[in-house]
Amino acid sequence: MDTLVSLGSWPPDQASDVHSGGCRTMKTTSRRSFLKHTAVGAGLGGLGRMAAAEEKVIQGFDETSSNMREDGVWKPVSDRRIRVGIVGYGVCRFGAAFGFQDHPNVEVVAVSDLIPERCAELAKVCRCEKTYPSLEELVKDDSIEAVFVATDAPSHAQHCIDALEHGKHVASAVPAVFGSLEDADRLYEAVKRSGLKYMMFETSCYRDDCCAMRTVYDAGGFGAMVYSEGEYYHYMATPIDSYKGWRVGLPPQWYPTHSNAYYIGVTGGRFTEVSCMGIPSIVPHLKPENNPYKNPLGTEIALFRTSEGGMARMAVSWDTPGFGGEVGRVRGQKGSMTGTKFDGVADVSKLELAKPPLPPSVAAGGHGGSHGYLCEEFVTAILENRTPLVDIAWALNMTVSGVVAHESALKDGELIKIPQYSM
Structure with a gap:
């Protein structure tokens, strides 16, 4: 499609x-x-x-x-x-x-x-x-x-x-x-x-940086987004225990949304095509003979074309020790952001970049204080009868692009078109 x-x-x-x-x-x-x-x-x-x-x-x-x-x-x-x-x-x-x-x-x-x-x-x-x-x-x-x-x-x-x-x-x-x-x-x-x-x-959509980037983007502070980066690093010499062992040998770009959110979760845009590369892993469960996916790759780096005509580089890695977590950077025609700090020619001084309060009983929770905000958004969307932030289109655009990226990596970086979803 x-x-x-x-x-x-x-x-x-x-x-x-x-x-x-x-x-x-x-x-x-x-x-x-x-x-x-x-x-x-x-x-x-x-x-x-x-x-x-x-x-x-x-x-x-x-x-x-x-x-x-x-x-x-x-x-x-x-x-x-x-x-x-x-x-x-x-x-x-x-x-x-x-x-x-x-x-x-x-x-x-x-x-x-x-x-x-x-x-x-x-x-x-x-x-x-x-x-x-x-x-x-x-x-x-x-x-x-x-x-x-x-x-x-x-x-x-x-x-x-x-x-x-x-x-x-x-x-x-x-x-x-x-x-x-x-x-x-x-x-x-x-x-x-x-x-x-x-x-x-x-x-990632409710991490402090991604949320602030979305606020600036919605206000026109970036103009068109020229370049985005998202990285998700989770070193797993031994995979986390999982039902029927689904994490064993997991293709990295089949779990892409933590990184892909640093474009789609900022702009609401889509990825239209991808060239992705990987390298054979030295981690045992990431060798093709040792996992049900026959997957040889522990790190996959995808270069996407975006629906705005820009570019995005999104990384997922299971086999590189060191910093673990999610991080993103964005660069637009009017300014750039790393973390929650904006640098550029647009005036964003009047924008509130901090997140709104949660119910006193709900903790912000893990993954950068995002858990409580996801619950709050879903619940409030039902009460207000409106579309939640990460709706089916955003969800599939974040996920399917990774599925296609893994296919590209297995074909040595072949450029492949990505199915598109819209509300």
Whole structure:
């Protein structure tokens, strides 16, 4: 699929509320009892976080600082509580990592994990009594309005489709799809048919730097984006434990969204074609004879053409020791940013580059203080009946470009066109 796919336009009065300068500005509503509930939730939510802190922290979960506005006060947009089901509590404890159980607009009514002990622990952390043995059973529960899919990456697309077909809004851990262009089209069509909210929880989109870059871009501070860089480094001599070993030998560009967000999550644009290169890895599980993907590459560097006509270099690496994490840089016709500092000819002095406040009970969380903001965005999008920031188009444009990039790397950098998705 090489042509632009379109879902049509959202009503202007809804689309205009999606975000203000990249980080949404909350509407103000006074509800004394609602905020009282928030404060109580803060105390309860801390118990799970204290227990988790005693274990070894996986890369990304230890980055909890967040550039939040110091003078802001969170205001609820509604006193309604969305009934949420959460699926998945593996080694990363993802199901409980984004603060749904602590959000004052959420009631976690059911949880699920295939492993009974993990399911019980997830229920305890989320203060939820109802459990299901699988996602397939949970989505049959008519009391559930929305589902957070925090399952294994190869199952994300099908699990999201199942939830959508049962009438649930869906938030998904990354990536949106796992190495399959066919699954991308299936997921896209499922969202289109359902008319429901879909959001991919890409953490880089709410890191301090990416959020500030988006604010500047939306205000015209960069002009057209000439060049972007995104890098995701996670050294794995031994891969993180995973369901059915899906992380063993994982092609780097099949997990591309942390880096690709530093263009798509800044501009909302797309990648149109790619040339990607890699180098055979010396790490044992990244040798083709040792992994189910027959993948020989531990680092893949992709050079993309963007929908603005510019260029982007996006790196994903599993086999280079040293700095670990995500970082990005952007350069436009009017200015550039590394981190949250803007240098250029445009005047951005009046822009607020810090992130808005969160509910007092919701921690900013890991991956650069992004977790709580992803939860807040998804919940608020449902309450306001608008498109969430990382919608199906952004999610697939971030993910599918990596799938095609890996194909290019296996063909020694052949330039390949990338399928396009649009709302």
